[in-house]
Amino acid sequence: MRPQVITIAGTDSGGGAGIQADLKTFEERNVFGMSVVVAVTAQNTKGVQGVYPMPLEAITRQMESLADDFTVSAVKTGMLVDAQRIEIVVHAIRRYDWHPLVVDPVMVAKGGAYLVAPEAIETLSRKLLPLADLITPNTPEAEVLSGLVIHSDSDRELAAKQIIKRGAKAVLLKGGHDEANPERARDCFVTKKRTVWLEADRIHTPHTHGTGCTLSSLITAEWAKGNDLETSVRTAKELLTRAIAQAPEIGHGHGPVAHWLLREDDGKNE
Numbered sequence: 001m002r003p004q005v006i007t008i009a010g011t012d013s014g015g016g017a018g019i020q021a022d023l024k025t026f027e028e029r030n031v032f033g034m035s036v037v038v039a040v041t042a043q044n045t046k047g048v049q050g051v052y053p054m055p056l057e058a059i060t061r062q063m064e065s066l067a068d069d070f071t072v073s074a075v076k077t078g079m080l081v082d083a084q085r086i087e088i089v090v091h092a093i094r095r096y097d098w099h100p101l102v103v104d105p106v107m108v109a110k111g112g113a114y115l116v117a118p119e120a121i122e123t124l125s126r127k128l129l130p131l132a133d134l135i136t137p138n139t140p141e142a143e144v145l146s147g148l149v150i151h152s153d154s155d156r157e158l159a160a161k162q163i164i165k166r167g168a169k170a171v172l173l174k175g176g177h178d179e180a181n182p183e184r185a186r187d188c189f190v191t192k193k194r195t196v197w198l199e200a201d202r203i204h205t206p207h208t209h210g211t212g213c214t215l216s217s218l219i220t221a222e223w224a225k226g227n228d229l230e231t232s233v234r235t236a237k238e239l240l241t242r243a244i245a246q247a248p249e250i251g252h253g254h255g256p257v258a259h260w261l262l263r264e265d266d267g268k269n270e
């Protein structure tokens, strides 16, 4: 049976990030994608023009509908808006025992708009982080979640280990924002047992809208298919790098990546 996976996140009308990016990615990786819309955003490649949180009942009902019918192989979370919405998502994840759980602790969009209320970060850290089988912060998010300032590789590893101490089972600390390294995009993957650095060429492009969403969806899809976590993370990083390298020039701002290059050929497409 095709693995069935859920994204619990916000939409991006511009199609490059959020739920739209997640579902495109799931489709390309041959898993069946479902969604729980936590907020609708009016958004394009230039920025976020509006955020419209869904009523709490609508979020709960979507999760009930999915739990009532599907055999869920993996779940990811993205933009969760505020503390109340984080709480009901946490409640459902516990109630339905949705694992493996990949938490992308989305905080601020690349243009600077807040995608989660700053006062909700405490709730995310205290209640959602401990449920995460993998959490995928970028550097600023890792600083907030670990309480440490990150400058060097050893700071990165220390911050990831601190986040594990706070309850996450594994951490992928993404280095997309690491301006100090102009040639390589390096991510630090840390579990209780080991630290692995994942490296790729840094692509000189403004078109990185939705890279974090796409990466966490790739990992979720690969994990749902029964690959181990480290293999899933490695595959995801390789695929994403290719999709950034061939990003189309869509929109007038920070464009999306080439989701269609993520395609897994299962021999059924010919």
Ligand SMILES: Nc1ncnc2c1ncn2[C@@H]1O[C@H](COP(=O)(O)OP(=O)(O)O)[C@@H](O)[C@H]1O
Pocket (backbone or CB within 6 Å): 137, 138, 139, 174, 175, 176, 177, 185, 186, 187, 200, 201, 202, 203, 204, 205, 208, 210, 211, 212, 213, 215, 237, 240, 241, 244
């Ligand atoms: N210019 C780039 N070239 C290659 N890889 C990149 C580039 N920018 C980001 N990445 C990679 O994309 C993924 C998402 O990174 P990042 O931008 O840090 O996350 P977010 O989108 O959550 O802010 C990471 O694997 C990172 O290394």
Ligand SMILES: Cc1ncc(COP(=O)(O)O)c(N)n1
Pocket (backbone or CB within 6 Å): 009, 010, 011, 012, 017, 018, 019, 041, 043, 078, 079, 106, 108, 109, 110, 115, 208, 209, 210, 211, 212, 213, 214
């Ligand atoms: C609805 C939504 N969720 C997440 C992001 C973050 O995008 P990125 O992956 O570029 O950090 C976004 N811009 N919009």
